Amino acid sequence: MTQDQLKQAVAQAAIDIVVPRLDKQAIIGVGTGSTANFFIDLLAEHKYDFAGAVASSEATAERLRGHGIEVFDLNSVPELEFYVDGADECNKHLELIKGGGAALTREKIVAAVAKTFICIADESKKVDFLGEFPLPVEVIPMARSYVAREIVGLGGDPVYRTGVLTDNGNVILDVHNMQITDPRGLEEKLNAIVGVVCSGLFAARPADVLLLGTKTGVSTIKKTELS
Ligand SMILES: O=C(CO)[C@H](O)[C@H](O)COP(=O)(O)O
Numbered sequence: 001m002t003q004d005q006l007k008q009a010v011a012q013a014a015i016d017i018v019v020p021r022l023d024k025q026a027i028i029g030v031g032t033g034s035t036a037n038f039f040i041d042l043l044a045e046h047k048y049d050f051a052g053a054v055a056s057s058e059a060t061a062e063r064l065r066g067h068g069i070e071v072f073d074l075n076s077v078p079e080l081e082f083y084v085d086g087a088d089e090c091n092k093h094l095e096l097i098k099g100g101g102a103a104l105t106r107e108k109i110v111a112a113v114a115k116t117f118i119c120i121a122d123e124s125k126k127v128d129f130l131g132e133f134p135l136p137v138e139v140i141p142m143a144r145s146y147v148a149r150e151i152v153g154l155g156g157d158p159v160y161r162t163g164v165l166t167d168n169g170n171v172i173l174d175v176h177n178m179q180i181t182d183p184r185g186l187e188e189k190l191n192a193i194v195g196v197v198c199s200g201l202f203a204a205r206p207a208d209v210l211l212l213g214t215k216t217g218v219s220t221i222k223k224t225e226l227s
Contacts, residue, residue: 001215003122004038006122006213006214007034007035007038007086007120007122007213009213009217010035010120010211010212010213011035011036011041011042013218013220014039014118015042017118017209017211018043018084018118019043019046021081021082022046022049022050023049025050026050027052027053027054028043028050028054028081028082029053029054029080029083029085029110029111030043030056030064030083030085031060031103032055032086032101033085033100033103034086035085035120035121035122036060036086037063040063040064040067040069041067043067043069044067044068044069047067051072052064052071052072053069053071054071054072054073054074054077054080055106056103056107056109056110057103057107058167074113079113079115080110080113080114080115081114081116082114082115082116083114083116084118085098085107085110085118086098086119087119087125087202087207088125088200089127089131089132090121090125090126090207090212091126091127091128091129091130091183092128092221093183093206094206094207094210094223095183095201095206096200096203096207097131097135097201097202098136098200098202099136099172099199099200100136100200102136102138102161102164102167103167104136104198105138105166105168108198108202108205111202111205112205116209117209118207118208119209119210119211120213121210121211121212121213122212123212123213123214123215126212129180129181130180130183130201131177131179131180134174134175134176135156135174135175135178135180135201136161136172136175136200137174137175137190137200138166138168138172138198138199139171139172139173139197140197141171142195143194144160144195146194147193147195148160148173150193151173151190151193154178154189154190156175156177157175157176157177158175158176159174159176160172161174170197186199187201187203206223207223208223209222209223
C-alpha cells in the first residue's frame, strides 16, 4: 500500500468510529494536513448527519466549506465530542509532535476542548522517541531570537521556518536534534519561555485513540488500554 492509501484507510477508520455517534446537532473538530484532508473528504459524504465543524486552520475551514460543511467559531460551541487530526510523530503513549503544517496552536486548542481526540496516522509516524521530526514551536515574531537562544539552552537546534506565518500571524522555529525522553517536561519548559505561543508537543493532552495505518491493516491503540 502507498502512504496515501494508508492515510485513506485511517481516515475511513475514523469515519467508522465518529459518524455513527453523530446527531444532527453535533459539531466535530477537524485537524489540518494531508491525512486530515482525506478525513474531510470522506466526512463530506455524511454532511447531512451533523451540524458542522470547528476547523484547526484556515486551510481546513476552506476545504470544509468547499464541501458545503458549515464551519463554526469555537467560541460559539459549548462542547466537541470528537477531534480528528493527523500527526508528524507519535509514540506508544499517544504523545505527539504536530505542527508540520504550522497549525499547531489552533490544533492544540481544538484538541483541548474535545472529549475524544482521535489521531490518524500512517505507520511512518510511529517512533520510540519523539524528536526525529523537528519540533515546531510557534513564536511571537519580535521574540524569535530570544526564544531561539533559550531553546539552545535546552539542548535543541532551532531553525527559523522562513517565509511561513501562522494563521495567528506568528513565526515558527523548528527544533532539530532533540531526542525527547520527557515530552511532558519539555512541553512545560517550552511553555514557560516568554514569547512562545505554543509548542507542537502534545504530551499534556495526548491523543485518546491512535488509528495507525499499517501494511496489514489499521491498528487501534487506546490511551485507556495503555499501562
Ligand atoms: O500537525 C499538522 C499540521 O500542523 C499535521 O497533522 C501534521 O503535519 C501531519 O500532516 P500529514 O497528515 O500531512 O502528514
